[in-house]
Amino acid sequence: MWTSSTSSSSAWDASASLSSLLIFLASCAALALLLSYFGAKASPQSLRDPIPGLFNTLQFMFNNEKFMARVQNAVKGGQNIIRFYLGPKTVYLVAGPQNIRAVFGRELVHEVTNQEQMTRYALPTLYKMTPDEVRRWETDHSVLGLPGWLNPKPSKTHDRYVAAIERWLEIVSRDFNWESTDAEADWEPRFGGRAVRELYIWMKETKWRTKVIAATLGALCFALTSNSIPTTIWMLMEIIQDPTLLEAVREEIRAVATNDPKTGKITLDSQNLVALPLLQSIWTETLRLRINFNIVRDVKHPITLGGNTIAKGALLQVPMMVAYYDEVTWGATGHPASEFWAERHIKYTEDLDEAGKTHRKPKYAMAGHPTSHFPFGGGANICPGRQLAKFEVFTTIALILLRFDIELVEWTNPDGSASKRAAKGDKRYCGAGAMPPDRDMKIRLRHMY
Numbered sequence: 001m002w003t004s005s006t007s008s009s010s011a012w013d014a015s016a017s018l019s020s021l022l023i024f025l026a027s028c029a030a031l032a033l034l035l036s037y038f039g040a041k042a043s044p045q046s047l048r049d050p051i052p053g054l055f056n057t058l059q060f061m062f063n064n065e066k067f068m069a070r071v072q073n074a075v076k077g078g079q080n081i082i083r084f085y086l087g088p089k090t091v092y093l094v095a096g097p098q099n100i101r102a103v104f105g106r107e108l109v110h111e112v113t114n115q116e117q118m119t120r121y122a123l124p125t126l127y128k129m130t131p132d133e134v135r136r137w138e139t140d141h142s143v144l145g146l147p148g149w150l151n152p153k154p155s156k157t158h159d160r161y162v163a164a165i166e167r168w169l170e171i172v173s174r175d176f177n178w179e180s181t182d183a184e185a186d187w188e189p190r191f192g193g194r195a196v197r198e199l200y201i202w203m204k205e206t207k208w209r210t211k212v213i214a215a216t217l218g219a220l221c222f223a224l225t226s227n228s229i230p231t232t233i234w235m236l237m238e239i240i241q242d243p244t245l246l247e248a249v250r251e252e253i254r255a256v257a258t259n260d261p262k263t264g265k266i267t268l269d270s271q272n273l274v275a276l277p278l279l280q281s282i283w284t285e286t287l288r289l290r291i292n293f294n295i296v297r298d299v300k301h302p303i304t305l306g307g308n309t310i311a312k313g314a315l316l317q318v319p320m321m322v323a324y325y326d327e328v329t330w331g332a333t334g335h336p337a338s339e340f341w342a343e344r345h346i347k348y349t350e351d352l353d354e355a356g357k358t359h360r361k362p363k364y365a366m367a368g369h370p371t372s373h374f375p376f377g378g379g380a381n382i383c384p385g386r387q388l389a390k391f392e393v394f395t396t397i398a399l400i401l402l403r404f405d406i407e408l409v410e411w412t413n414p415d416g417s418a419s420k421r422a423a424k425g426d427k428r429y430c431g432a433g434a435m436p437p438d439r440d441m442k443i444r445l446r447h448m449y
């Protein structure tokens with residue numbers, strides 16, 4: 001049985017103390033009001049803010065799904081760049097193929113960047129940091145968490161997470177034999193992958209505080225797993241709940257697998273595996289419906305976007321939800337854009353064999369324009385793990401489906417009771433990355449070999 005864990009230290013929790021936030025937000029609201037008055041002239045239209053400076057910020061943070069639904073409506077109304085204030089920060093939500101292409105394209109590569117965001121959230125940039133910047137990283141609350149008074153419940157969860165990694169680091173570094181071959185291994189059972197061990201050594205040598213090392217490795221762990229694992233689970237859930245689809249996918253995978261009848265060992269041709277039409281269509285469809293966040297860029301120099309002037313210091317956000325749920329781009333007869341359809345990205349061609357007989361052949365072809373599909377971001381900052389992710393997700397699914405007969409028993413609620421409906425994306429994660437399933441799937445497994 002797979003479970004849909006719903007706790008997250010980084011996600012803003014709806015149960016967080018609102019009162020502690022109000023002081024912060026009230027001061028932001030005053031600033032945002034001033035900005036909206038003075039900054040409105042040559043820039044895009046604002047998203048209506050029922051309580052100026054406050055409502056949009058709160059809804060963005062605590063009910064991102066509703067916020068994005070309002071943005072979707074505004075886009076349908078013809079606006080492709082929409083301004084709102086997130087606390088004191090001016091944010092431009094960018095939609096429409098031309099604008100999205102511009103944000104990810106070469107022309108603005110020096111003007112818009114995610115470096116500031118990624119210096120906070122991702123690791124490779126750290127290697128380029130000066131000692132001063134490292135110290136700033138050390139005190140940055142996005143590594144150690146937002147100040148506790150601002151967000152008490154997730155802060156405590158975050159502290160427990162970091163403390164657990166600290167304890168683990170204490171044990172592995174104490175037991176590790178730095179003279180053994182493990183010190184050079186690509187994988188060993190203590191640190192796991194070499195990247196983690198090397199990062200640990202580098203951070204120790206650069207004299208990072210233990211707590212910051214733990215928080216940083218925790219962030220790496222999150223980046224590596226937070227999208228790939230839910231994507232794998234969603235693909236499996238979609239396949240397993242439809243026995244015809246399950247058989248079709250299995251059949252497709254069998255064509256790129258060999259099985260040693262004596263040992264039961266399965267060997268996969270991984271290059272052909274990731275090119276399978278049906279599996280690719282399910283992958284694209286799953287990423288389209290389940291990965292849900294806004295790609296973020298800082299505006300380093302003033303830019304013109306869609307005929308609008310955007311000032312230095314603003315934040316651009318390209319929301320996936322707006323592009324992915326667009327009926328005109330993705331909808332098909334009987335298969336609205338909001339629904340999963342395994343074959344949405346398949347086209348059939350007819351080939352003649354030597355005997356003149358026609359064969360219908362499936363080919364993978366993305367249903368919408370690639371500009372409307374950016375689960376890995378785009379341009380210079382596109383996700384460097386995207387190919388690895390595809391290989392690891394496809395391989396995991398192939399091995400599970402080839403090894404086990406799987407049958408859906410029932411959908412269950414998080415408390416284990418039976419659920420009358422299948423899983424949907426957990427809306428609390430809207431805007432925060434991959435949305436995990438809000439229901440579990442109870443299954444029956446039978447080893448096939």
Ligand code: HEM
Nearest residue numbers: 114118122227228231375376377378381382383384385389
């Ligand atoms: C289904 C799996 C994954 C999804 C949907 C995903 C999605 C994303 C997205 C949307 C971005 C932001 C790109 C942008 O700003 O344009 C990103 C960045 C990044 N991802 Fe992934 N990712 C996945 C798996 C991975 C894996 C497996 C790794 C590591 C092996 C990884 C490492 C990174 C790194 C280091 C960045 C920062 C890149 C930079 O700013 O230069 N991701 N990812």
